[in-house]
Amino acid sequence: MDIGLTAVVVDAAELEPESAFWHRFLGGQVTRTATHHFLRADGFPVLVIQRAAGHVRPRWPEDGTQQVHLDLTTDDLTAADDLALRAGAVRLRPTGAVEPGAGQGGRVYASPAGHPFCLRAG
Template identity: 35%
Template sequence: MSDRPVFHTLALDCPDPRALAAFYADLLGYAVTADSDDDWVTITGPGPQLSFQLAPDHVPPTWPKNDVPQQAHVDFFVTDIAAAHQRVLALGGLAIDPVEPPAPSPPRGFRVYADPAGHPFCLCRPTRNAW
């Protein structure tokens, strides 16, 4: 093994790890791991895994107002931003910037959303070197 770190997991604090894991598992087509419990839930799929850690006093970010900073965010590549937008909303996510539905081929290459616990994330059009 090399001494170079390899990206493995992004963990998000949240008030309900199972619910937030279900949101991202549905969004990404991932599965909840068998060793998950009420305090720590992990989902796995074709990319790096995501974990969700119980934080009963979690305060959702208020980005872009910055009353409570965004803390972290994740970017996801999608080939059809308009279809992914509808999927995010159907799963309980919230459009933040912009809030209106995207055109079929929007000129801007990303859109900002919040998951059900308030964490911002972006849906991004892939760059040439991304895949």
């Protein structure tokens, strides 16, 4: 038996800010409906942004709940950090500026809806 991952679904109170962020960050194509935005980007399962009127933004790391967490790898952590921030992410860890050329370790961010994700050198 084979099992595959075809989509990752994340909740957001507002579809456009969340899907626009992921589109700016990962590229690809967005298909919009009234309740869902579907991002199809090369190398990724479909990322589905689902309208959830009662969505409560995760407050990780303060309260310990993440709701969803993506780990992404990159061959250029400095460039990916810059792209994530320009796309609208907020860096959670480390919280300060990152030295140019610092390609080791990982960094943790939040999307506009507050969903944490990591960028790791890979």
